[in-house]
Amino acid sequence: MDYSAVSDRADRKFAEQLTREAGVATVPLSPFYRVPPKENRMLRMCFAKDDATLREAGHRIRTWK
Numbered sequence: 001m002d003y004s005a006v007s008d009r010a011d012r013k014f015a016e017q018l019t020r021e022a023g024v025a026t027v028p029l030s031p032f033y034r035v036p037p038k039e040n041r042m043l044r045m046c047f048a049k050d051d052a053t054l055r056e057a058g059h060r061i062r063t064w065k
Contacts (some may be wrong), residue, residue: 004041006065011040016041022064024057034062 007014011028019025027044030036047054 022060
């Protein structure tokens with residue numbers, strides 16, 4: 001998920017904020033790199049969830065802030 005339109009925070013910090021404030025857990029990409037790309041504004045999301053959980057996560061992200 002590209003979050004560059006809503007925040008300029010580092011991916012780890014933004015993932016923590018999204019978990020804390022919206023209740024949606026994501027995975028920052030920077031830990032997967034020895035040297036993370038500069039200005040990385042991407043998070044991974046797990047889609048191995050039931051449809052209701054995915055709909056709720058989408059709702060929480062859309063209405064967050």
